[in-house]
Amino acid sequence: MSLRPLDRLRKTIGFRLTLWYSAIFILSALAMVILAYFFLASSLRQKDHEMILSRLQEYQAQYRTGGIRAIRQELASEKYAGKPNYFFVRLASPANGTLFLNIPDQWADFDLKPLESGAIQEKAWIHLRAKDDENVLEITTAKLPDGSSLQVGKTTENREDLLETFRGVFASVTLIVIVLGVIGGQFLAVRALRPIRQLILTVRAIADTGKIAARMPVGQTRDELDELARLFNQMLEKIDALITGMKETLDNVAHDLRTPMTRLRGVAEMALQGEGPMETYREALADCLEESERVLRMMNTLMDISEAETGTMQLTLEPVNLPDLMDKVIDLYRYVAEEKHITLKTAYPRELHLAVDRDRLSQALGNLLDNALKYSPPGGNVELEASERPGQVIILVRDSGPGISPEDLPKIWDRLYRGDKSRSQRGMGLGLSLVKAIIGAHQGYVEASSLPDAGSVFAVYLPKQLQ
């Protein structure tokens, strides 16, 4: 149980991000420090070696001019001049016996036996370890012309002291680096994950309260997380629209079904109460059937509208020659027009191809034509036009009705809206909403323009190719 919070912490991206960042930061900083240390150590050693070699050459030259004495003199004069005596000097006979030896007094005790026992090799470096501390005596050898050898050396004491200091500095630097690495990693993780935490908070708020009005704050950096926030907001908006649409549909359905359902109920109830002749019952039953038919039609239309509006309508797109389709729609309403003595005029080319859902577009155009016929007075005209623009097809339905007042014009596409003058006309007011929804589902749009007493024009704009 006590492991659980730790376990959860280990699984967070923030923790892992911190860990990775810190690890990489610390490791690379350490690598640099170690590299610097080795570089320093090696350059110090090189300098020591150079000093030893130059001293060796010096003594070699002196030996050549004045033998051991010259070297002794030189060492003495160095001492006298106050020069620090830092060098080990040994002169060995050809048989490797010590002829002369100079060890600075302050030096630690070195075991010199290996020098006498080992064979003498020119230019090789001999390392002698001190008996009581970590210092090392580095010695190199030069052969002299008389067969004896000259050895010069120096302890690493100074160097070690310097490096010791550096090690201390490096250790503190490393400590600082680790602290900085962890803090930096933490900072980075917190910073990078802030939008994600925001996302989590937003989502949790939505999940807990069910209110999808919440939105992610979007930064200005246009980075991936901003993109995510933006997309998430877009998704929320879409869901919001869908839910609102569904709610509205449900409200509308509930509202619109109440009236015919009430009538249906009333008719059935009245018939059941009375003791009338058979004919009364037949009438009542027929009324019920008609009302139920109306309910069904309304439900279907409302479903179509909400499907088209929410983008869930299945469109079967196929190449269609629009004039043929329009001919069929006109054919359906021909007798209706004739009965009302309305002249149907058409103006469209014989060929106009586009990809649409044949049935749905027929339905939409049918509704527009139906509407135009409904509102045109007997003896009026209804005109259907179609034309082509680059990438677009325009269909116009013109009527000679009373027109729509400017204040009513924007509302005609709303569900169940009907201009006041048309109360006497039949229809459920859903026709134009359905037209708008179907055309919208085809990525097109509809417009209506009207002048009172001069008729209305409904324009349908359809893209030739759907994206």
Add this chain to the structure above:
Amino acid sequence: MRLLVVEDDAKIAAFVSKGLEQAGFAVDHAANGEDGLHLALSEAYDAAIIDLMLPKLDGLSLIAELRRNQISTPVIILSARRTVADRVKGLQTGSDDYLVKPFSFSELLARVQALIRRTSGAAHPTRLTAGDLAMDLLTREVIRGGGRIDLQPREFALLEYLMRQPGRVVSKTMILEHIWDYSFDPQTNVVDVLICRLRTKVDRDFEPKMIQTIRGVGYVLKAS
């Protein structure tokens, strides 16, 4: 004539069976897809009425299974789904007709009768008569009471449709589908208008009135 009804809703099954029996059919009923398939495979039916949403085996699979077994009994699908895509899917699977719930029984009956007539290859008459009304399908002449009646193409088509099934009710939906090949609600009742015109020409000056309205259901042509 023997029919199979596969429908899981007991009430619907009861009124459909009862209605079909009253219309002179022998009806077998199965309440789930498996029983339906068993019956359809073991008995010979003139037509089957199959609901899409069935327990155990859904309607489409049932029809597909029938067709796989070389049984070509005509099938009418009953479905609560009304989209064109569903309709097309049903017809592609091998059904012959598609009826959306809620449906009127008269329409179901008419469709069953039409289906049986179609599949049994009934003779194609060149002349239809009902009472004193006669229609010549070759010369497209319509005569009532000895006088010629001029009909426009859609009026002729509707009268022919009614005369081909005298005494049987046809619904507005059936007329829309048959005359205009249109399967949507056209808001204004274009069928009413067409019926009205046909009545003016065929019935107004004659007795008895042959084209009768069955309110809430449809129209019927009666000779007497």
